[in-house]
Amino acid sequence: MARNFIEYARYVLDTIAEGADVATFAAARLRPPPPDQAKALTEEFLRLEISSAEYVAPTARFYEITFNQQKFLGLVNIPIGEDALTELESVGIYSVDASEALLLASAKEMNLQKSTALTLDELEEVILSQQDDAEFYKGHDIFEILEHFEKITYYNVAANSAFHGRELSEVAYRIATYSQTLVNPKLRSFIDQYRALLSYPGAFMKRNIFWSLTSTHNKHAFLELYRCIESVYTLPRALALKRKAGLTIAGHQVAKMCVEELNWRRKEEDSLKQIFLLIPASEYQRLPLSSFDHDKSEGWAFTVADDFKKKCDQFSDPYI
Structure with a gap:
């Protein structure tokens, strides 16, 4: 089924406004892209493919994205720091800046939810009142809106990386080892050994290895490794x-x-x-x-x- 721009834009706007009582927000819309980029972004929006989710924790998940025969990885609620990005680049895994087309498609198909970091009053002041300035209003910026949704990041793998051609789940697990919110703090002293196992090219039970690293119970951490x-x-x-x-x-x-x-x-x-x-x-x-x-x-x-x-x-x- 072809994507419908209006339907996807409405999902973003309705989700950000959920729970708020702003009558004028019905007139809100997303800002259109510059005319010289519109054709390419429309093609990307219609043609890119997003897989179903694979969960690594109750809300942390990743998706495989394909466009023009290139594969990318979309990670939701798996934030990592700048130092981690530098380390990942050393093994050929790079963070990717998303286009408006990719963000719009991701928001609905990855079922991104509004963050609870902002109160409704703050949200109304920052986001939900922009359309009231009729003279200057050109539409809401999707980049600004999605700053207030679940955190999503995108990655690709360089052709000369040891991870090139591997299952993207292996890449996702390697990235997620840098997440301060997922890794069991008591297992951080073993993080190098876990990363070595997750980086090894052999076909074995890497999902269980990752589950071991993120288990909050010692017994479960042991049993996940034992299953391997x-x-x-x-x-x-x-x-x-x-x-x-x-x-x-x-x-x-x-x-x-x-x-x-x-x-x-x-x-x-x-x-x-x-x-x-x-x-x-x-x-x-x-x-x-x-x-x-x-x-x-x-x-x-x-x-x-x-x-x-x-x-x-x-x-x-x-x-x-």
Whole structure:
């Protein structure tokens, strides 16, 4: 369905005026763009594509935006500081200034809501009375209005960036690690390790890694990381099946098919033993486990992990 400029403009104006009693605001309108930009902005407004939302917190979300075969990222309620922008630029992620067309399309399709920072009296004085000056009124500036909505920022990824070609969710998670409102303060000392995991090009459960970083409960932070390695327990038997059946597909794909088609269930402690046995003994020289007996190490590791989970379960305060 083609976008309708009047409908989208009305959404912005009605949302900013919600709860206020300003009779003259019915005559309000958005200021039209300069004539030399109108054609290009109209084309952009009609042709750009905005995905559905993916949430990283109850109100924090991101969207994929496509225009002229270029992809951008729109983040709502994920503000970051200037220092963070500089760091992101060093890895090829750049903040983008939005056009009137992009802002107007975003406001409605991202369901942007009015900020509560201004009181209705302040809003009436700053925004909702402009149309009363009939001599000078040319329409409301959409940039000024949207300063009083939920915070939205836009980013793109440079062609030479390590993040180029990746899922935009990975880019969003990396950006969001700089948010002071999302990251658990008690996990900030591990932020470099989290960013390294989120930046790694491998295909693994980065959403769970990010959820771990933003969890307010220690137990939940641990469990989200634990979910990232659960599938490892299926690998020893999947690799054995691959060898005996003469399969050529990757071991993790064999494991996935066995779980989905045969309803395999992992046996954690025994599988840990099998994993240790798959690792050449020479590799243990660099690990504290080098002094452990192969036949006992899997029980030790499983006991430590299980004990940690049980201790986490004892916490009753969700902010501990």
